[in-house]
Amino acid sequence: MKNLEVLEELWAVINERAEHPSPDSYVSSILTHRKGIDKPLEKVGEEATEFILAVKNGENDRTIEEGADLLFHFFLALRAAEIDIEDVLGELAARRK
Numbered sequence: 791m792k793n794l795e796v797l798e799e800l801w802a803v804i805n806e807r808a809e810h811p812s813p814d815s816y817v818s819s820i821l822t823h824r825k826g827i828d829k830p831l832e833k834v835g836e837e838a839t840e841f842i843l844a845v846k847n848g849e850n851d852r853t854i855e856e857g858a859d860l861l862f863h864f865f866l867a868l869r870a871a872e873i874d875i876e877d878v879l880g881e882l883a884a885r886r887k
């Protein structure tokens with residue numbers, strides 16, 4: 791998969807923004823939101839719903855966009871929950887048959 795490094799870069803930038811919040815950053819705005827962990831969790835819920843609707847409606851371009859939104863906000867929620875993506879990947883690796 792040639793674009794897998796995008797996920798690695800995204801995780802790195804999310805951690806960078808978490809450690810050094812910036813006023814113009816969307817990532818920082820979510821991670822420092824007054825609702826706390828509820829904000830990224832709310833976004834995961836919204837994006838999951840949008841993804842499901844796009845799939846059910848057979849809208850391929852929208853499914854790709856919503857899939858990207860979902861993955862991105864899932865990463866934000868993991869960071870907000872102080873879970874390392876490495877541990878999630880480790881869990882998947884341990885499930886290999």
Ligand SMILES: N=c1c2ncn([C@@H]3O[C@H](COP(=O)(O)OP(=O)(O)OP(=O)(O)O)[C@@H](O)[C@H]3O)c2ncn1[C@@H]1O[C@H](COP(=O)(O)O)[C@@H](O)[C@H]1O
Pocket residue numbers: 800803807814815816817818858859862
């Ligand atoms: N991958 C993304 C990405 N995907 C989506 N978004 C933003 O996510 C936001 C939410 O999308 P919605 O469709 O829910 O829009 P909305 O209803 O206006 O959002 P809300 O007001 O409900 O939060 C939009 O503003 C998008 O711009 C992203 N923002 C940032 N990134 C990555 O994160 C990096 C750091 O971004 P900054 O923190 O902004 O510098 C970027 O370089 C990108 O790689």
